[in-house]
Amino acid sequence: MKTCVAAFFCMLLNVAWASGESRSIHVAPEVDVPVTVYGAGNPKLILWLPSEMGVVNADLAVAAQLARQGFEVWVADLFSARFLPAIPSSLHAIPCSDITQLLRAAAPHHTKIYLLGSGHGAGLALEGARCWQQSDPPHPIDGAVLLFPNLYADRPEPGEAPSYLPIASRTRLPIFILQGNLSPWYWYLDEMQITLERGGSEVAVKILPGMRDRFYFRDDALPRERELGGRLAALISESIDHLPRKKRKAP
């Protein structure tokens, strides 16, 4: 009987985690960020920030899986909060104070805090981390996982040297990059790593063979991409375990 009751509650918990809990976090006058929370009550927090494509369903599915691995995941729809379309330039319209306000609401209940960003959203994650570290009083952050990050200031023109977002060389953070090798960005990873390390970040990189950017939510995903997409939560969890420096230290 006890087993049945326990199983029933486990099932309820799983359903709750899979569907996520909708919250609205007030971050500025007339700005409330819709947040979907998975794994509420878990001690380690991942704040999942949108890419240039906004929050996609696959993000929510991976967040639900991360909850089962012991994380509380906040998927923050920062675009909707400010009526922004899902395009790269919208990322520049999001003040980093939105992120610090989200962390202020979430952080007191957690022992570890990580940020997750992908594509052009990687820059937003780094901006958020820096603002949080420099907030008053300074706050520690335990690292960031960046999926196929794009930290270029503008789309580089062919034949011209790219310029990186200023934040890329002003961040001091343990960073783990997951990058497929079927991407032009793959060939410039060493350059990006050097740029990040210039600011004091420690960077680890895992190459995902046979993967394209956005592999876990592409319409034209190949079977191998769908397969790895199903294991992305485990990959992110492993990346957090292998962040290059795990000191909880404010700059």
Next chain:
Amino acid sequence: MKGIAAIVFLLAFAPSAAQAKTLQALAPYAAPTPLALQDLNGKSHTLAAYKGKVVLVNFWATWCPPCRAEMPSIQRLKMRMAGKPFAVLAVNMAESKADIDTFLSAMQDPKLDFTILRDKDGAALKAWKVFVFPTSFVLDADGKVRYSLIGSTEWDAPDTMKQIEALLPQAR
């Protein structure tokens, strides 16, 4: 309401597809590297050997949908330029010969017979500073880069052909 606002914003500010597919004229500059690469049969090619010809250098990969989409139009462009000093060098990004052969076998209408070079270690991609696939460059008969294009296009479209034909030696 938020959705409508987003759509209005997109319509107002997003660049149109047509804008994205126009060849971008450049201040002529010398090609950044001799582009010494081997083709699928192991034969070496250098840009110097193409002096006197207009050359389309196209960086591509079989896993890149827009790259695949524009391949037939590159072949049609090559056919329409037959007999003129024009060549295509399609630089494949570090894929195996088997992957490329499989792709070529599937492309039958039209069958692709332009030169495919293999950039096995990304050296050409880095030297030419290519950040998006496909990226293309059009070189004049003196080996100077005259146009670039990010993304795919219909290479045999009249306006594009006119731009390329204007670079042919007899047209200058």
